[in-house]
Amino acid sequence: xxxxxxxxxxxxxxxxxxxxxxxxxxxxxxxxxxxxxxxxxxxxxxxxxxxxxxxxxxxxxxxxxxxxxxxxxxxxxxxxxxxxxxxxxxxxxxxxxxxxxxxxxxxxxxxxxxxxxxxxxxxxxxxxxxxxxxxxxxxxxxxxxxxxxxxxxxxxxxxxxxxxxxxxxxxxxxxxxxxxxxxxxxxxxxxxxxxxxxxxxxxxxxxxxxxxxxxxxxxxxxxxxxxxxxxxxxxxxxxxxxxxxxxxxxxxxxxxxxxxxxxxxxxxxxxxxxxxxxxxxxxxxxxxxxxxxxxxxxxxxxxxxxxxxxxxxxxxxxxxxxxxxxxxxx
Amino acid sequence: xxxxxxxxxxxxxxxxxxxxxxxxxxxxxxxxxxxxxxxxxxxxxxxxxxxxxxxxxxxxxxxxxxxxxxxxxxxxxxxxxxxxxxxxxxxxxxxxxxxxxxxxxxxxxxxxxxxxxxxxxxxxxxxxxxxxxxxxxxxxxxxxxxxxxxxxxxxxxxxxxxxxxxxxxxxxxxxxxxxxxxxxxxxxxxxxxxxxxxxxxxxxxxxxxxxxxxxxxxxxxxxxxxxxxxxxxxxxxxxxxxxxxxxxxxxxxxxxxxxxxxxxxxxxxxxxxxxxxxxxxxxxxxxxxxxxxxxxxxxxxxxxxxxxxxxxxxxxxxxxxxxxxxxxxxxxxxxxxxxxxxxxxxxxxxxxxxxxxxxxxxxxxxxxxxxxxxxxxxxxxxxxxxxxxxxxxxxxxxxxxxxxxxxxxxxxxxxxxxxxxxxxxxxxxxxxxxxxxxxxxxxxxxxxxxxxxxxxxxxxxxxxxxxxxxxxxxxxxxxxxxxxxxxxxxxxxxxxxxxxxxxxxxxxxxxxxxxxxx
Numbered sequence: 001x002x003x004x005x006x007x008x009x010x011x012x013x014x015x016x017x018x019x020x021x022x023x024x025x026x027x028x029x030x031x032x033x034x035x036x037x038x039x040x041x042x043x044x045x046x047x048x049x050x051x052x053x054x055x056x057x058x059x060x061x062x063x064x065x066x067x068x069x070x071x072x073x074x075x076x077x078x079x080x081x082x083x084x085x086x087x088x089x090x091x092x093x094x095x096x097x098x099x100x101x102x103x104x105x106x107x108x109x110x111x112x113x114x115x116x117x118x119x120x121x122x123x124x125x126x127x128x129x130x131x132x133x134x135x136x137x138x139x140x141x142x143x144x145x146x147x148x149x150x151x152x153x154x155x156x157x158x159x160x161x162x163x164x165x166x167x168x169x170x171x172x173x174x175x176x177x178x179x180x181x182x183x184x185x186x187x188x189x190x191x192x193x194x195x196x197x198x199x200x201x202x203x204x205x206x207x208x209x210x211x212x213x214x215x216x217x218x219x220x221x222x223x224x225x226x227x228x229x230x231x232x233x234x235x236x237x238x239x240x241x242x243x244x245x246x247x248x249x250x251x252x253x254x255x256x257x258x259x260x261x262x263x264x265x266x267x268x269x270x271x272x273x274x275x276x277x278x279x280x281x282x283x284x285x286x287x288x289x290x291x292x293x294x295x296x297x298x299x300x301x302x303x304x305x306x307x308x309x310x311x312x313x314x315x316x317x318x319x320x321x322x323x324x325x326x327x328x329x330x
Numbered sequence: 331x332x333x334x335x336x337x338x339x340x341x342x343x344x345x346x347x348x349x350x351x352x353x354x355x356x357x358x359x360x361x362x363x364x365x366x367x368x369x370x371x372x373x374x375x376x377x378x379x380x381x382x383x384x385x386x387x388x389x390x391x392x393x394x395x396x397x398x399x400x401x402x403x404x405x406x407x408x409x410x411x412x413x414x415x416x417x418x419x420x421x422x423x424x425x426x427x428x429x430x431x432x433x434x435x436x437x438x439x440x441x442x443x444x445x446x447x448x449x450x451x452x453x454x455x456x457x458x459x460x461x462x463x464x465x466x467x468x469x470x471x472x473x474x475x476x477x478x479x480x481x482x483x484x485x486x487x488x489x490x491x492x493x494x495x496x497x498x499x500x501x502x503x504x505x506x507x508x509x510x511x512x513x514x515x516x517x518x519x520x521x522x523x524x525x526x527x528x529x530x531x532x533x534x535x536x537x538x539x540x541x542x543x544x545x546x547x548x549x550x551x552x553x554x555x556x557x558x559x560x561x562x563x564x565x566x567x568x569x570x571x572x573x574x575x576x577x578x579x580x581x582x583x584x585x586x587x588x589x590x591x592x593x594x595x596x597x598x599x600x601x602x603x604x605x606x607x608x609x610x611x612x613x614x615x616x617x618x619x620x621x622x623x624x625x626x627x628x629x630x631x632x633x634x635x636x637x638x639x640x641x642x643x644x645x646x647x648x649x650x651x652x653x654x655x656x657x658x659x660x661x662x663x664x665x666x667x668x669x670x671x672x673x674x675x676x677x678x679x680x681x682x683x684x685x686x687x688x689x690x691x692x693x694x695x696x697x698x699x700x701x702x703x704x705x706x707x708x709x710x711x712x713x714x715x716x717x718x719x720x721x722x723x724x725x726x727x728x729x730x731x732x733x734x735x736x737x738x739x740x741x742x743x744x745x746x747x748x749x750x751x752x753x754x755x756x757x758x759x760x761x762x763x764x765x766x767x768x769x770x771x772x773x774x775x776x777x778x779x780x781x782x783x784x785x786x787x788x789x790x791x792x793x794x795x796x797x798x799x800x801x802x803x804x805x806x807x808x809x810x811x812x813x814x815x816x817x818x819x820x821x822x823x824x825x826x827x828x829x830x831x832x833x834x835x836x837x838x839x840x841x842x843x844x845x846x847x848x
Contacts, residue, residue, distance in 0.1 A: 047738060052464065085384050086465075088521055097537065153568055161576045168572045170562055171539060278564050280538045288383070291729050 102281035106266035109205035121216020143210025172196025260316030268305030381563025384521030387506035414756035460505030620685035661758025661800030
């Protein structure tokens with residue numbers, strides 16, 4: 001029952017957050033310089049053409065009328081049509097290819113971060129003040145300090161260009177296509193998926209690998225100093241069991257929360273990586289649409305990202321509550 | 331920069347060995363065209379800096395979009411590669427009947443990719459659609475057309491609202507031949523599907539990522555030498571060059587000037603440059619002080635060392651200009667000389683203008699023109715060196731700047747900014763109308779004499795008289811110094827040596843003009 005009320009609170013809270021994001025992005029149109037019609041209309045268009053376009057886009061209505069229509073349309077999942085490509089639906093443009101590309105990239109980067117960072121953080125904590133610890137610390141400092149943009153271009157230059165079979169950019173097949181071909185007996189598509197995903201995921205995952213390494217190390221060190229660890233050792237439990245079943249598990253709870261937050265951010269926030277690798281995900285689409293002053297697309301993308309972010313964090317909160325029921329009463 | 335020579339050498343020797351083994355078996359499949367062109371190429375990949383949002387031929391009036399869709403969609407007419415004069419394409423006859431009527435003749439054997447014959451109704455529909463401001467991005471530039479009408483099975487008549495002496499040039503640049511039933515079919519999305527008359531038909535399209543073409547067997551013209559073509563986009567300059575060096579692309583456009591030598595030094599690649607149809611200049615808004623003074627505007631021209639800018643910021647890839655219309659374009663006056671670099675003269679003119687001590691800001695659009703930011707900031711620095719003028723450069727987002735430039739009121743535009751203007755019709759009317767004409771949408775100069783000359787040129791079908799009027803307009807624009815005339819932009823390309831292809835001055839990339847290098 002308590003868990004149910006917690007869930008309901010989180011869902012209601014999420015809806016408010018999404019409504020807030022939708023309102024902010026709607027109002028941003030009026031705060032940013034430049035008139036969408038001037039950018040969207042042909043450069044040589046006269047006043048008549050501009051007025052017709054303004055009317056067609058509904059931009060001649062009062063602000064409050066535009067807002068009301070916008071919010072009521074959103075409630076029935078009508079995101080409208082692109083302001084620049086007037087026949088294309090916003091949702092059609094986002095789903096599914098662009099959306100899946102961003103999700104796959106974000107998940108891949110997160111998996112890389114987990115696979116590298118947690119073992120590295122554990123080693124660093126257990127072998128404190130050794131070469132391994134110093135190496136891990138140097139790596140994490142470097143990873144946090146290195147700009148994404150530069151890292152991506154360097155990886156292209158130093159790996160993709162000389163190696164040859166690692167592409168310099170552009171997306172490969174989608175994962176569901178690769179898996180489908182694998183079950184049909186053709187593993188080649190999965191190989192292509194891995195080839196195309198490798199550098200972008202490594203670029204995007206480097207910062208989070210470094211961050212999670214630092215967090216894992218410091219979390220482990222904090223837990224190792226606690227009384228239950230002493231008690232565990234005094235009881236004669238093997239060190240490995242103490243470290244991995246007890247210490248690491250307690251360390252991971254906050255890290256899971258952070259990973260969830262980061263994953264939500266990555267889905268729409270990997271703009272730089274997507275641009276460098278021409279990944280054609282949501283981030284790159286957002287930049288393209290901002291440059292085109294295509295406000296319906298901008299609104300749609302931001303709302304989809306907000307929904308994704310809020311959903312992931314709601315799941316993380318629920319998971320956290322399941323792992324640590326004390327948070328339900330907070 | 332990694333040395334890719336050893337890898338290229340390996341590939342070269344391996345390829346030679348493979349070719350020696352398989353030569354006999356493939357000899358029958360590879361050969362020259364009957365007309366003596368190059369041998370066949372299996373595939374070509376072209377990578378541009380931008381990629382179209384959609385494939386509908388009237389939705390976007392930009393060169394990168396046309397380069398992608400023009401493999402499948404053809405214009406009504408075209409232009410000679412050397413002279414720029416209108417030539418036949420889908421319409422093989424074009425004639426002016428009177429001041430307000432032209433006739434076009436449809437050639438035999440034109441077929442759409444879906445197998446249907448191209449009819450004069452389709453041609454009329456395509457022209458009217460391109461002329462419709464509700465759906466077309468090119469409606470305002472295709473010409474003052476009233477209506478296109480299919481007269482019979484071979485003739486289309488265009489009824490014009492004005493003389494439009496450049497109508498044939500416009501039909502070679504704007505609008506494409508589309509099938510009426512294809513466009514009007516609600517079950518078809520013309521932004522992602524294609525049905526043209528061109529030598530290639532759409533084979534695969536991943537929206538926003540790439541477009542792949544294969545040869546259209548029933549094309550009315552010669553079969554191309556390239557079997558399949560792929561177009562994609564890489565917005566990052568460095569990544570585009572990397573793609574060429576990694577053999578992922580065969581042709582790349584918009585190469586940064588500083589990368590040209592790198593490409594030239596890479597085995598198996600070559601870098602080529604060609605003067606483009608775009609000129610780059612600094613606009614001075616003549617209703618904003620100090621640019622209200624012709625002396626001050628002339629001073630700005632004397633203050634900027636354009637040759638030095640071309641050498642330093644553009645690594646030599648540019649040609650100094652002296653008038654709005656470029657050399658080779660109709661209406662260009664070959665007798666007009668550029669303003670010389672003369673700081674003393676500039677300072678003297680500033681004093682004469684009464685605006686000594688002026689503080690001006692040069693707005694610089696980012697991410698749009700080759701070396702544009704460097705050029706503008708260098709020019710601003712040169713102006714700032716004058717003892718009686720202060721000038722600083724201010725970087726601006728291109729989209730925002732364009733919005734201000736094309737605002738209805740001239741006062742909303744900045745006082746001083748860098749811009750480029752491409753002229754796909756290769757005619758002075760397009761080069762000047764939108765800046766100097768009476769109804770100009772980006773009007774920065776109020777000069778009745780130029781307006782009158784342009785109006786006269788619009789209503790004159792005598793080509794010699796028209797050229798004379800346009801040359802006078804160019805001379806006036808130079809004399810009154812409404813701009814700081816900078817340079818003609820060069821189009822820079824990186825090309826794989828296995829491809830025989832010469833880039834065009836009009837920036838068009840047509841795979842049908844490519845073949846295997848000897």
